Each structure stands twice: as C-alpha cells, then as structure tokens.
Amino acid sequence: MENSKLCRPANLSDAGIVAEIWNQGIEDGNATLETKPRNDVFVKQWLLNREPRYSVMVAELSGEVSGWLSLNPFSQREAYKFVADISIYVKKDMRGTGIGTFLLDHGIITAVNNGFHKMVLTMIHGNEIAKKLYLSRGFLSVGILHEQGILNERWVDTEIMEKIL
Numbered sequence: 001m002e003n004s005k006l007c008r009p010a011n012l013s014d015a016g017i018v019a020e021i022w023n024q025g026i027e028d029g030n031a032t033l034e035t036k037p038r039n040d041v042f043v044k045q046w047l048l049n050r051e052p053r054y055s056v057m058v059a060e061l062s063g064e065v066s067g068w069l070s071l072n073p074f075s076q077r078e079a080y081k082f083v084a085d086i087s088i089y090v091k092k093d094m095r096g097t098g099i100g101t102f103l104l105d106h107g108i109i110t111a112v113n114n115g116f117h118k119m120v121l122t123m124i125h126g127n128e129i130a131k132k133l134y135l136s137r138g139f140l141s142v143g144i145l146h147e148q149g150i151l152n153e154r155w156v157d158t159e160i161m162e163k164i165l
C-alpha cells in the first residue's frame with residue numbers, strides 16, 4: 001500500500017540499515033556523544049545481546065526502514081530495572097515527516113507493555129527538534145549537565161528528560 005507506515009520489532013536483517021541511520025545521527029554532531037561509527041556486525045551483536053524487554057523497533061514507510069527506537073537499560077543495578085533509557089534516530093531524508101513521533105508513540109506503548117515505570121533520555125543541549133518531539137509526548141526536562149562531554153574538541157552540555165508512564 002502506498003505510504004503505509006508500520007512499526008515492528010527490529011530483526012537481524014535490519015542491522016545494516018539501523019547502522020546506516022545511526023551513523024547519520026553520529027555524523028550530525030548534535031544527536032549523540034557517540035563518535036564511533038556503527039556497522040551491521042556491531043548492530044547484530046547489540047540486538048542479540050539484549051533482554052527482550054529492552055526492545056528495538058523500526059518504523060517502515062512503504063516497506064522501507066525509515067527510523068528506529070530502542071529501550072535501553074538505564075543501569076545494570078537491579079533498582080533501576082523499571083527505567084528505560086531511549087534512543088531514537090530517523091533516516092536523514094525522512095526527518096520532519098512524522099516518523100519520529102510515530103516511533104516515540106510506539107516506544108511509549110511498548111515500554112508500558114514491557115513493564116517499565118518511566119522513560120529517560122539524555123540529549124545534547126540545543127537539539128531543539130528532538131526536544132520538541134519529547135515535549136510533545138509529555139517528557140519533562142529534568143536539568144542540564146554542564147560540560148558533560150567533549151565533541152569536536154568542545155565541551156558539550158547534556159539535558160536529561162523523563163516521562164513517568
């Protein structure tokens with residue numbers, strides 16, 4: 001069907017496109033403090049090594065993977081097991097078309113279904129499009145960590161947001 005949109009669990013055959021979309025976000029320089037490019041081998045291991053409740057989902061638009069979202073452990077400590085730390089990346093040429101909103105809506109439902117109590121994320125302070133997306137879905141800003149990382153030889157502030165489910 002034309003322009004049909006669906007969200008489904010990521011599988012190993014998505015590893016290449018997940019890595020490609022991830023790398024676009026890394027190259028942007030304002031999406032993540034991660035600097036090492038991903039590849040399909042890395043993503044396959046990343047998919048295989050996670051407990052099922054830490055879901056990874058992809059959005060497909062007309063059969064083409066256009067973005068992904070993951071629920072990641074916030075900490076290995078048992079006390080934090082009800083907190084999901086999220087990552088979300090949309091293919092560069094598909095941004096601004098509602099894929100991020102679509103993925104986040106599914107991510108929230110999946111987090112509830114998987115028994116999480118809250119979602120958190122750490123974003124680079126100043127990533128206004130991401131912040132707009134999170135605010136639109138009820139995330140609240142918790143605060144800013146100043147000079148928290150170094151990217152391109154400059155100190156970067158990060159902002160933490162959360163949503164109680």
Ligand SMILES: CC(C)(COP(=O)(O)OP(=O)(O)OC[C@H]1O[C@@H](n2cnc3c(N)ncnc32)[C@H](O)[C@@H]1OP(=O)(O)O)[C@@H](O)C(=O)NCCC(=O)NCCS
Pocket residue numbers: 025028030031032088089090091094095096097098099100101102121122123124127129130132133136
């Ligand atoms: C942040 C990101 C996931 C958002 O996904 P997206 O598919 O582009 O977002 P959507 O199209 O669903 O739009 C979400 C909101 O941002 C707004 N928006 C999107 N692109 C925009 C742009 N270029 N300029 C201004 N606003 C924009 C939309 O209008 C929408 O707001 P609205 O609901 O008030 O209309 C995506 O841009 C991305 O992958 N960026 C790189 C990776 C990244 O930064 N990840 C987040 C790390 S914390």
